[in-house]
Amino acid sequence: xxxxxxxxxxxxxxxxxxxxxxxxxxxxxxxxxxxxxxxxxxxxxxxxxxxxxxxxxxxxxxxxxxxxxxxxxxxxxxxxxxxxxxxxxxxxxxxxxxxxxxxxxxxxxxxxxxxxxxxxxxxxxxxxxxxxxxxxxxxxxxxxxxxxxxxxxxxxxxxxxxxxxxxxxxxxxxxxxxxxxxxxxxxxxxxxxxxxxxxxxxxxxxxxxxxxxxxxxxxxxxxxxxxxxxxxxxxxxxxxxxxxxxxxxxxxxxxxxxxxxxxxxxxxxxxxxxxxxxxxxxxxxxxxxxxxxxxxxxxxxxxxxxxxxxxxxxxxxxxxxxxxxxxxxxxxxxxxxxxxxxxxxxxxxxxxxxxxxxxxxxxxxxxxxxxxxxxxxxxxxxxxxxxxxxxxxxxxxxxxxxxxxxxxxxxxxxxxxxxxxxxxxxxxxxxxxxxxxxxxxxxxxxxxxxxxxxx
Amino acid sequence: xxxxxxxxxxxxxxxxxxxxxxxxxxxxxxxxxxxxxxxxxxxxxxxxxxxxxxxxxxxxxxxxxxxxxxxxxxxxxxxxxxxxxxxxxxxxxxxxxxxxxxxxxxxxxxxxxxxxxxxxxxxxxxxxxxxxxxxxxxxxxxxxxxxxxxxxxxxxxxxxxxxxxxxxxxxxxxxxxxxxxxxxxxxxxxxxxxxxxxxxxxxxxxxxxxxxxxxxxxxxxxxxxxxxxxxxxxxxxxxxxxxxxxxxxxxxxxxxxxxxxxxxxxxxxxxxxxxxxxxxxxxxxxxxxxxxxxxxxxxxxxxxxxxxxxxxxxxx
Numbered sequence: 183x184x185x186x187x188x189x190x191x192x193x194x195x196x197x198x199x200x201x202x203x204x205x206x207x208x209x210x211x212x213x214x215x216x217x218x219x220x221x222x223x224x225x226x227x228x229x230x231x232x233x234x235x236x237x238x239x240x241x242x243x244x245x246x247x248x249x250x251x252x253x254x255x256x257x258x259x260x261x262x263x264x265x266x267x268x269x270x271x272x273x274x275x276x277x278x279x280x281x282x283x284x285x286x287x288x289x290x291x292x293x294x295x296x297x298x299x300x301x302x303x304x305x306x307x308x309x310x311x312x313x314x315x316x317x318x319x320x321x322x323x324x325x326x327x328x329x330x331x332x333x334x335x336x337x338x339x340x341x342x343x344x345x346x347x348x349x350x351x352x353x354x355x356x357x358x359x360x361x362x363x364x365x366x367x368x369x370x371x372x373x374x375x376x377x378x379x380x381x382x383x384x385x386x387x388x389x390x391x392x393x394x395x396x397x398x399x400x401x402x403x404x405x406x407x408x409x410x411x412x413x414x415x416x417x418x419x420x421x422x423x424x425x426x427x428x429x430x431x432x433x434x435x436x437x438x439x440x441x442x443x444x445x446x447x448x449x450x451x452x453x454x455x456x457x458x459x460x461x462x463x464x465x466x467x468x469x470x471x472x473x474x475x476x477x478x479x480x481x482x483x484x485x486x487x488x489x490x491x492x493x494x495x496x497x498x499x500x501x502x503x504x505x506x507x508x509x510x511x512x513x514x515x516x517x518x519x520x521x522x523x524x525x526x527x528x529x530x531x532x533x534x535x536x537x538x539x540x541x542x543x544x545x546x547x548x549x550x551x552x553x554x555x556x557x558x559x560x561x562x563x564x565x566x567x568x569x570x571x572x573x574x575x576x577x578x579x580x581x582x583x584x585x586x587x588x589x590x591x592x593x594x595x596x597x598x599x600x601x602x603x604x605x606x607x608x609x610x611x612x613x614x615x616x617x618x619x620x621x622x623x624x625x626x627x628x629x630x631x632x633x634x635x636x637x
Numbered sequence: 638x639x640x641x642x643x644x645x646x647x648x649x650x651x652x653x654x655x656x657x658x659x660x661x662x663x664x665x666x667x668x669x670x671x672x673x674x675x676x677x678x679x680x681x682x683x684x685x686x687x688x689x690x691x692x693x694x695x696x697x698x699x700x701x702x703x704x705x706x707x708x709x710x711x712x713x714x715x716x717x718x719x720x721x722x723x724x725x726x727x728x729x730x731x732x733x734x735x736x737x738x739x740x741x742x743x744x745x746x747x748x749x750x751x752x753x754x755x756x757x758x759x760x761x762x763x764x765x766x767x768x769x770x771x772x773x774x775x776x777x778x779x780x781x782x783x784x785x786x787x788x789x790x791x792x793x794x795x796x797x798x799x800x801x802x803x804x805x806x807x808x809x810x811x812x813x814x815x816x817x818x819x820x821x822x823x824x825x826x827x828x829x830x831x832x833x834x835x836x837x838x839x840x841x842x843x844x845x846x847x848x849x850x851x852x853x854x855x856x857x858x859x860x861x862x863x864x865x866x867x868x869x870x871x872x873x874x875x876x877x878x879x880x881x882x883x884x885x886x887x888x889x890x891x892x893x894x895x896x897x898x899x900x901x902x903x904x905x906x907x908x909x910x911x912x913x914x915x916x917x918x919x920x921x922x923x924x925x926x927x928x929x930x931x932x933x934x935x936x937x938x939x940x941x942x943x944x945x946x947x948x949x950x951x952x953x
Binding site for chain 1: 690693694695696698699758759760761762789790791792793795796798799800813845846847848878880881882883884885887888905907908909910911913914933
C-alpha cells in the first residue's frame, strides 16, 4: 500500500523531463504525491494543506542542482521543510529545585505507564534519583503494573492504592520525595478522553498541587487524524511542554507527531521504541521525517555498504561473475559481506519500496536460512567449494551431517547455487557490455542473494 | 427514514441507543458537518471536494474516500438525483453497504464449547473488551470462562482477574511469564471438564503486528486451540482503537494473516474519534466490525449495527 514517495516522484518526473528550474507544473505534480504520502502517514488534513502550500511557495523557480534530479530536488525541499517543522530535539526541564515533577498525560492505552518506567530508567542513567508515582486510580491493576515495572528496574514506586484522590496521592508523593531526597518525580496519571470534563478537572488539580516542570503528552504513533483534537484538548486544560510518541517500533508512520507539533508548538522529546524498558530514544527529526514520508533510510544503507565492501572486492567479484567461475567460496564471502551490513530486517527496511517486502520476507526465516547456508558451505571441503561438481551423494550426506541439516537442504542449496550461477553469468555479461550505465556493480550479486531470503 | 429505507424495524434496541449516544459527540463535531454540507441547495464540485476532506479527517483513508465519493457521484448522476438531501442518502447507503457483514457471528451458534480469541496491538483495549464480553454473555445465560493469555505485560493477569470478578465469571490463569499456549491448553481443559463452560474467552498479550516472534506465538495458540476443540477458535476478534489512523489497515491485514481475524471490536468510540478506518478494513480485507466499546463501564459494549453506526456518524 505504501509505495515509497521517492519512487512515485521519480515516476512523475520521468514524464515531465524537466531541465533547469522547477516550474509550477513540476511542483504541482510532485506535491500531489507528497500530499498523498502525508495523508497516508496520518498527518492531519489541514496540516498537510498548510505544509504543501509552504513547500510550493519555496519550490517554484528553484534551480535544480546539478547532482540531483528534479524529483530529488523536490524531495530535498520537502524533507528540509519537514525537519524544520518537526523542530529540534528538546531535553527535559530539570532546572528547578529538586524534586522536579514530570507529569505524563494522554488517552487510554497510549502507553503512559510503560513510558513512566522508561523515563525513570533514562533519568537514573543520567544521574538522577527518580521516584515513580502511581496516580492512576481507575484502570484495574494500573497501580500494580507500575509497581511491577518499578521492581524490574529497581526504582521505587509511590502509591496509596485506589481509594485516595489522585491529587492527594500526588501531593503526598511530592512530600515523600522531598523527605527522601529524590530529584525527579514522575507522575503516571490515568488515561482519559480530552472531552471527559470530570477527568480533565482531576488533571488540572494534580497539576496545581504538583507544579510540574514538564507535562508530557504521550501519544500512540498509530493515532490518526484525531491527534490534533486530542492534543488541543489536553493543551487547553493542562498546558503541555512536550510530546512522547510511543509504539514507533511498529510500522505506523507517525504523522500524528507532525500534526501535534504544528498545532501546539511543543517539542517532541522522546520516542518509545520497544516494549523493553530501555526502549526510549531521544527524538531525531531527520529520521522521523524519513519515516513520515515513507522513504526508508537509504543513506545509512549506502554508507554501510561502502564501509563493508571495498572497491577491490567488488571488482574481483564482478570479474568472476562475468566469466562464470563463481564458486562456493565466493558465495560464502558474499554472505559474509551481507552479514556485515547488519540484520536483514534492518537492511530491507532501509531500502525504499522494500519496506513491504521486508515484511513479506519473514526476517527470522531469512536469518535462519542464511545461517543454514553458511553452515552447509562450511561443512564442505575446500575442493568441494571450488568445484561443486564433486558433490556426489555420499559427500552430500556427510555435509548434511556436518552442518546439522538434511540432504534435501544440501541438494536445495546446490541447485539454487547452480541456477544463481547461470543467472549471474548472464547478468555479468550484459553488465560488462553496458559498463557506463551499470548502476552499482554490486547490484546483481545482492540481487541473486535476495532470492535466498525468500526461500 | 433511513431505517425504513433498509427495511429495519422501527424501535431502537438497547445496543443501538448506546451506540448512538456514544456517537453523539462525534456527530455534533466533524461528521455532523457532512449533514450540514448536504443541506446546501445544489450539488456542486465544492460539495464533493469538501465531502472528500471530511471523510479523510474521519480517518476513512484516501483510497476508500475516493471510492465512496466516486460511487456516490456516479449514482447521483445515473439516477438523476438533483437534491442534496437525496445525494446524502445515497452516500449513507454506500457507506452502510460497505460495512454490512457477509457472515453471522459464530459466538451465538450452539456448540459444546465456543472459543473466542481477542487479539490486538498494545493498548487497544483487549483486556477491558474481554471483561465486557464476559459480562455480556454471562447476562445471556452462557457459562463463560476467561483465559488469562497475556502473560507478558505487567499486571495484565490481575487486571483480567478484576474484570472476571466484576462479571462474575471464572478465570483460568497461571503466573506471569508462562507460555500463553500452555495457559490456553489448561483453560480449554478446565472449560471442558471441571467448569462445564460453553464459552471460553481468551486474552492475548498486545503485540505490534511487525513483531514476528509474537505473531508466531499467536499462531501457536491457534494450533493448540484447534487440536482440542473442533474448528476452534470460532471467532478471532481484533480490538482496534477508534483513534487509530491508516495503520489500522496494516494491523488488520497482519492479524488476519497470522491469527485469522474474523471480526473487529472498535473501542474507545466514546471520544471524538470516528473509527473511519473500519470502512477501509471492511473494503480491503472483508473483515466486519462486530462490537463497539463505548465507555469504561462493564456494560459499555454494543453489537455493531452498520445502519446505526453510519447514522450516528453522519447525523440524522
